[in-house]
Amino acid sequence: MQLGMIHQQELQRSRAQKKQAGKAFSMAIAFSALMLSILLAYSFIDADVYKNICHALADALAYIISGVSNLSFEHVKNSALAMMGTEVFAVCFNIFTYLFSLIFPFAILSKAAGIRPRQAFHVNSDCPNKFWLYIPFGLGAGYTVNLIVRLIFGGLLDRFIETDTQLPQTVAGIILYFIMIAFLPAIFEEWAFRGVLLRALLPYGQTFALVVSSVIFGLMHVNPPQAAFATCFGIVAGFIYIKTGSIWYGALIHLLNNAYTVFTAYTLQFKGSENPLVIVESTFVFGAIACFIVGLILFIRSGFFKISIMHSVAPPDKPKLSIKQYFSLSLANVFTALFVIIYVVVLIVRYFPEYL
Numbered sequence: 143m144q145l146g147m148i149h150q151q152e153l154q155r156s157r158a159q160k161k162q163a164g165k166a167f168s169m170a171i172a173f174s175a176l177m178l179s180i181l182l183a184y185s186f187i188d189a190d191v192y193k194n195i196c197h198a199l200a201d202a203l204a205y206i207i208s209g210v211s212n213l214s215f216e217h218v219k220n221s222a223l224a225m226m227g228t229e230v231f232a233v234c235f236n237i238f239t240y241l242f243s244l245i246f247p248f249a250i251l252s253k254a255a256g257i258r259p260r261q262a263f264h265v266n267s268d269c270p271n272k273f274w275l276y277i278p279f280g281l282g283a284g285y286t287v288n289l290i291v292r293l294i295f296g297g298l299l300d301r302f303i304e305t306d307t308q309l310p311q312t313v314a315g316i317i318l319y320f321i322m323i324a325f326l327p328a329i330f331e332e333w334a335f336r337g338v339l340l341r342a343l344l345p346y347g348q349t350f351a352l353v354v355s356s357v358i359f360g361l362m363h364v365n366p367p368q369a370a371f372a373t374c375f376g377i378v379a380g381f382i383y384i385k386t387g388s389i390w391y392g393a394l395i396h397l398l399n400n401a402y403t404v405f406t407a408y409t410l411q412f413k414g415s416e417n418p419l420v421i422v423e424s425t426f427v428f429g430a431i432a433c434f435i436v437g438l439i440l441f442i443r444s445g446f447f448k449i450s451i452m453h454s455v456a457p458p459d460k461p462k463l464s465i466k467q468y469f470s471l472s473l474a475n476v477f478t479a480l481f482v483i484i485y486v487v488v489l490i491v492r493y494f495p496e497y498l
Contacts, residue, residue: 160463160471163350166342169251170342170354171475173248177248178362181364199226229311229312233315248334251342255338257342262333262337276382277395279433279434280395282431283375285431319404325400327396335362337389351380359372359375365493366489379396
């Protein structure tokens, strides 16, 4: 009789735990789907749409300024359109759209999950042991996976190589481009995917939270080769967050990786194997891969991967589920299906427009 009651209580507790975890996962994947929806909307902003947006903004600005000053409507509009035709404004427009697609959905998720900004941006002054290994290890892990993916799929990935990207050439444009590609993602993507998404799921299992947040982080990049790299990088950055309770160590690695991406983008403008910068680039990649292998051996031998969750991030009394329950609540979820559908649509719109 008593054993039966205990069994019934355990069964009810297990169901309650799964319900709590399912609710947290649904929120996480729903707001991630919202982020992808915004990215899908941005995919339809071509040159004509961008021109129409600029004209609409110029009209609104001219209407306001001409109404409160002696300047004519046409004069203000023409001046505004001239400003909006610069590459500096184009980069600023891209910065705004990028920040909106990231901050809007994850700010709502942060509020819904009860994560305050000071928690997400918490600074841990206690530098972890052997932190210097995190940097080459994190970068090398991503480049290793990227190399493996390219070796397996080869020419199938050529479609996803973006060669028509117009890089800014003015000093102001280059500085803003660096801020957009390197500085802002290092802060806001680590805040969104580690400080909010990973943190929201951590109470329901560290491996579950790490895998889900990393896969979503990878797919957010849409481009499959980049997605493979970003997923692996997300696992490393998430692991560091779990070990330290701070996004800033991962943000530093993120900044260095994206800064290298900007460096590579401008390097590729100079064609030819005789370019010494190309040699530096190749040396960096293979050096990072070598550091990943060495770091992996050192971490395994020292027992470094025995994760100890920061109690400030995930209280120890929260529920844990079985692998079967994790698969059930994540795969049999309407928001998971919605996320996958939106991702496929974004992929088709960006890289397979001939099928539309």
